[in-house]
Amino acid sequence: xxxxxxxxxxxxxxxxxxxxxxxxxxxxxxxxxxxxxxxxxxxxxxxxxxxxxxxxxxxxxxxxxxxxxxxxxxxxxxxxxxxxxxxxxxxxxxxxxxxxxxxxxxxxxxxxxxxxxxxxxxxxxxxxxxxxxxxxxxxxxxxxxxxxxxxxxxxxxxxxxxxxxxxxxxxxxxxxxxxxxxxxxxxxxxxxxxxxxxxxxxxxxxxxxxxxxxxxxxxxxxxxxxxxxxxxxxxxxxxxxxxxxxxxxxxxxxxxxxxxxxxxxxxxxxxxxxxxxxxxxxxxxxxxxxxxxxxxxxxxxxxxxxxxxxxxxxxxxxxxxxxxxxxxxxxxxxxxxxxxxxxxxxxxxxxxxxx
Numbered sequence: 001x002x003x004x005x006x007x008x009x010x011x012x013x014x015x016x017x018x019x020x021x022x023x024x025x026x027x028x029x030x031x032x033x034x035x036x037x038x039x040x041x042x043x044x045x046x047x048x049x050x051x052x053x054x055x056x057x058x059x060x061x062x063x064x065x066x067x068x069x070x071x072x073x074x075x076x077x078x079x080x081x082x083x084x085x086x087x088x089x090x091x092x093x094x095x096x097x098x099x100x101x102x103x104x105x106x107x108x109x110x111x112x113x114x115x116x117x118x119x120x121x122x123x124x125x126x127x128x129x130x131x132x133x134x135x136x137x138x139x140x141x142x143x144x145x146x147x148x149x150x151x152x153x154x155x156x157x158x159x160x161x162x163x164x165x166x167x168x169x170x171x172x173x174x175x176x177x178x179x180x181x182x183x184x185x186x187x188x189x190x191x192x193x194x195x196x197x198x199x200x201x202x203x204x205x206x207x208x209x210x211x212x213x214x215x216x217x218x219x220x221x222x223x224x225x226x227x228x229x230x231x232x233x234x235x236x237x238x239x240x241x242x243x244x245x246x247x248x249x250x251x252x253x254x255x256x257x258x259x260x261x262x263x264x265x266x267x268x269x270x271x272x273x274x275x276x277x278x279x280x281x282x283x284x285x286x287x288x289x290x291x292x293x294x295x296x297x298x299x300x301x302x303x304x305x306x307x308x309x310x311x312x313x314x315x316x317x318x319x320x321x322x323x324x325x326x327x328x329x330x331x332x333x334x335x336x337x338x339x340x341x342x343x344x345x346x347x348x349x350x351x352x353x354x355x
Contacts, residue, residue, distance in 0.1 A: 003047075003058050004038040010054035011036075024053050121163040122219050124229045125199075130155040139233075141292045147276055150209040150235040156190075158217055159200045160227075168194040170220040171201035177213045178232075178265070178295075186216075194219075211235035212267065212293075234275075234293050248272040249313040256319045258288075260301045268294040268317055273310040281307045288319040 001009070011021050011032075018032040025032075025046055034040040042050060047058050129137040129146075132153045139146035148154055158171055173190040192201045212234045219227040252269040268290070270278040280290045287304035289297050296306060298321055306317045 002038065003041060004036050006056050006058060007032075007042075007050060007054065008036040010056045014054065021053070025049055119161070119163050120165045121225060122160055122166055122168045122221050122227050123163070124158065124160050124217060124219060124227060126157075126159040127217055127229065127231065128157040128159075130157065141234075141276060145232045145234055145291065145293045146215075147293070148207045148211065148233065148235045150207055150211065152207045152235075154205045154207055156203040156205050157200060158203070160194075160219055161199060163221075166221045166223070166225060167196075168219045168221055170194055172218045172220060173203055173205070174216040174218060175213050175233075176216065207235050209235065212295075232293075246272055249278075249308060249310045249315050251308055251315045251317050253317055256288075256296065256306075256317060258298045258319065258321045260298070260321055260324045262298040262321075266296040266298075266319075268296055268306060268308070270294060270308045270310065270315065273308075273313075277310055279309045281309070283307070287321055 011018070018029045018036070022029045022032045027046070031040070035042055051057060129139055129148075131137055132155070134155065137148075137154065139148055141147050156173065160168055160171070162168055170191055170193050172188055172192075174186050175189050176186045189205065190203045192203065194201060213232075215231045215233045217229045217231075221227065248271075250271045252267075252271060256266050256268075258266070269275075275293070278294070280292060280294060282288055282290050282304050283306075284302060284304040286300050287298075287302040288306065289299060290306050291297075294308070296317075296319060298319075301321050301323050303321070304319045306319060308315045308317075
């Protein structure tokens with residue numbers, strides 16, 4: 001049996017087409033056709049591959065020499081850009097274009113929901129803080145408190161949205177000290193008119209010393225309507241700057257005596273350490289709990305230890321809560337801010353005597 005007959009017989013026995021065999025050998029279909037017609041003979045390299053693919057053996061070279069000589073260039077590799085690859089490339093390009101079109105549509109549309117009605121009344125959409133160089137600030141301490149540096153100029157950006165039946169005429173900032181219980185000490189620190197089509201207001205706020213209060217953002221609308229949002233704000237006090245020893249953690253009070261039912265709060269300051277890096281904990285939250293700002297809230301009768309931790313240092317303050325009706329609290333180290341009778345300021349502490 002000749003080489004041509006062996007190739008054709010073995011190919012058909014395996015159920016392969018000439019194109020299938022050509023792809024395995026990386027030659028053209030025309031080359032396989034010429035081999036099977038006896039018009040040319042595969043090169044020794046292709047004969048070896050054919051034996052592996054078809055599982056056959058070919059006659060020795062001297063017998064194959066009697067067959068017509070293979071024409072030069074007849075068994076070269078198939079061109080890279082055959083019709084199958086062209087079709088696959090076109091399909092791939094179409095798929096990529098479809099994906100890009102979908103992404104662009106989502107970016108342009110965003111999260112807008114056509115079925116969601118626009119609110120009737122205006123609303124605040126965001127409150128952002130920047131330093132004097134317009135770099136974003138991240139003042140959030142957790143527990144709803146935002147920390148700033150006394151004397152620092154902070155830019156407050158308020159974004160808002162008009163309603164369908166009412167629009168914003170002005171944006172105001174109010175500051176109320178903590179623990180007052182009334183609006184008696186509420187102070188307007190800035191106001192800005194909102195023109196038609198404008199959806200933001202930008203304020204420059206110089207952070208006061210001993211700051212601990214509630215920053216209220218109010219949208220002034222027609223008919224006396226207001227939309228408000230309140231943030232808790234604080235800044236290191238002048239006492240901490242004057243008395244704290246940098247790098248050495250201490251507290252502004254070592255002991256707090258309170259009466260069960262106190263509605264005010266006590267402020268502990270961590271001296272000598274960055275306020276934002278200090279971690280606070282309590283030994284008994286049912287007696288006294290503590291916020292991330294060092295603010296102590298009385299919960300019930302008993303004793304609790306408030307601990308401030310920074311790096312490898314700790315400082316403690318003992319909180320003693322007496323039952324209601326006992327002797328009046330006379331401790332001067334950390335008196336709570338009471339209701340309207342108290343001054344609108346932070347608790348005052350006796351200066352620490354340096355040895």
